[in-house]
Amino acid sequence: MNINELIAIVKKKIEKNISIENIKIEDKSFIHKKHKNNQKGKFHLKIEIISNELKNMSKIESNKKIYKILDKEMKEWIHSLQLLIH
Numbered sequence: 305m306n307i308n309e310l311i312a313i314v315k316k317k318i319e320k321n322i323s324i325e326n327i328k329i330e331d332k333s334f335i336h337k338k339h340k341n342n343q344k345g346k347f348h349l350k351i352e353i354i355s356n357e358l359k360n361m362s363k364i365e366s367n368k369k370i371y372k373i374l375d376k377e378m379k380e381w382i383h384s385l386q387l388l389i390h
Contacts, residue, residue, distance in 0.1 A: 305345070305381050307347055314349065315329055317373050318374075322355055322370075322373070324354065324358075325354040325356070327352070327354075329350070330352075332348045332350045332386065333347045335348065346381060347382055348382075348385075349386070351385060351386070351387055355390075358389045359390065366387075
């Protein structure tokens with residue numbers, strides 16, 4: 305899996321399962337390249353979402369919802385997620 309495919313999958317899954325106004329996904333893997341626990345083929349993503357649905361939830365609830373939606377991707381291709389919800 306390359307990063308562009310992963311971003312497309314993540315975006316599609318989030319848009320399908322959450323009412324959002326806007327979403328921006330960035331590859332931040334380069335920041336972690338020299339870290340001891342960095343794994344080849346695992347990516348670090350920054351996801352910024354504008355969503356009234358998520359904003360009306362607690363931070364824990366909204367994060368759990370996103371992690372549940374991305375469960376397969378988290379197990380296989382994502383090492384780290386940075387979530388920003390507005």
